[in-house]
Amino acid sequence: MNRDLARHPELERRLASLLHGGTWLGCCVIGLGLILQVLGGRWFPAAAATQVVVAGIAVFLLLPILRVAVMLFVFLRERDYRFGLIAAAVLTVIALGAVLGAQMAGAAGGG
Secondary structure (H helix, E strand, O other): OOHHHHOOHHHHHHHHHHHHHHHHHHHHHHHHHHHHHHHOOOOOOHHHHHHHHHHHHHHHHHHHHHHHHHHHHHHHHOOOHHHHHHHHHHHHHHHHHHHHHHHHHHHHOOO
16 A cells, blocks of 8 residues: 555545545536426526536536645645645646636637
């Protein structure tokens, strides 16, 4: 067994729970959106059903970010500052990428 992982059993447990629960949540939200699309026209507008599916996809996109955030929290709480700094750097890169991507998309779309 890798010694670094053995040092952080709580981290492994939390990450497993996060990913397990997040996967189920994303699947359920997408499934609900698909059911609404099948029922669409009678009770629900198709656009609302599509937005529910998009929300489920967003859950899947957020899982890796939440994973890094949990890692940062656990590393700092355990005073493992080296890995905490790495996790903070990864979150910073993700945030900068999101901000720059949003600015570039806004500039390309004309505002």
